[in-house]
Amino acid sequence: MDLGILKQALAGKSGARLKLWMEICARCGLCAQGCHFFQSDPRPEHVPAYRLKPLAELIRKKGDVDEAFMQWLVDTAYGTCTMCQRCTMFCPHGISIAFLVRATRALAVSQGMTPQGLASGLANALEFGNNLGITEEEYIETVEWQLEELQAEMPDAVAPIDKKGAEVLVTFHPRDIKFYPQNLYCYLKLYNAAGLDFTLTSAKGWDSTNIGLFAGDDPAAAELAGRVVAAGENLGVRTILTAE
Ligand code: SF4
Numbered sequence: 472m473d474l475g476i477l478k479q480a481l482a483g484k485s486g487a488r489l490k491l492w493m494e495i496c497a498r499c500g501l502c503a504q505g506c507h508f509f510q511s512d513p514r515p516e517h518v519p520a521y522r523l524k525p526l527a528e529l530i531r532k533k534g535d536v537d538e539a540f541m542q543w544l545v546d547t548a549y550g551t552c553t554m555c556q557r558c559t560m561f562c563p564h565g566i567s568i569a570f571l572v573r574a575t576r577a578l579a580v581s582q583g584m585t586p587q588g589l590a591s592g593l594a595n596a597l598e599f600g601n602n603l604g605i606t607e608e609e610y611i612e613t614v615e616w617q618l619e620e621l622q623a624e625m626p627d628a629v630a631p632i633d634k635k636g637a638e639v640l641v642t643f644h645p646r647d648i649k650f651y652p653q654n655l656y657c658y659l660k661l662y663n664a665a666g667l668d669f670t671l672t673s674a675k676g677w678d679s680t681n682i683g684l685f686a687g688d689d690p691a692a693a694e695l696a697g698r699v700v701a702a703g704e705n706l707g708v709r710t711i712l713t714a715e
Pocket residue numbers: 495496497498499500501502503519520561562563564565566
């Protein structure tokens with residue numbers, strides 16, 4: 472652990488929104504109704520507001536914590552929250568637990584404590600442009616395969632790649648490319664049936680998920696989002712269509 476870096480990261484998480492939400496949480500527990508963790512296992516630790524405890528403690532202790540504390544923070548911030556935002560719909564103050572969980576995760580990231588599964592997905596995303604490590608060749612082959620299948624049903628169907636000046640750049644969840652190519656078939660069918668002027672990109676900007684954001688790694692999140700934007704700008708599209 473590096474307490475200096477932790478305190479620095481903590482100081483960077485002191486914006487007005489974070490402070491306000493941390494202060495106004497009334498501990499009323501209404502958010503519990505919205506959380507699937509609480510609904511399936513109604514323990515106090517599964518009340519969404521409980522996820523604020525590590526951050527609140529860290530602020531109170533001004534970053535002077537030990538490894539065991541950080542492990543609790545990691546378990547709480549990563550282990551029992553999918554950052555789905557449902558709880559916010561039930562909070563009378565509209566507090567975004569997901570926003571605060573992401574801020575908490577960034578503190579774990581500052582100590583190199585990103586859980587292994589997320590860290591390897593993030594490494595894939597940075598290297599290959601998608602969190603499942605699909606190569607450009609595999610991606611293009613899958614698109615061509617599904618287009619061929621679709622053309623048996625819709626002979627005029629297209630799946631343009633790197634079409635300059637298209638209206639829309641479509642992106643995908645890597646899971647659909649690697650494990651559920653029939654979903655890609657359905658997307659292409661829908662876009663063609665709708666007469667959408669779309670294109671795909673062969674650049675490292677087709678992954679619509681942002682595992683950096685989910686992991687709480689702000690620089691990586693910015694890098695990944697930037698790649699999607701750059702792909703759209705290079706092709707001159709007006710809209711980028713994201714999946715999940
Ligand atoms: S509903 Fe809102 S105010 Fe109440 S405990 Fe949950 S986050 Fe806090």
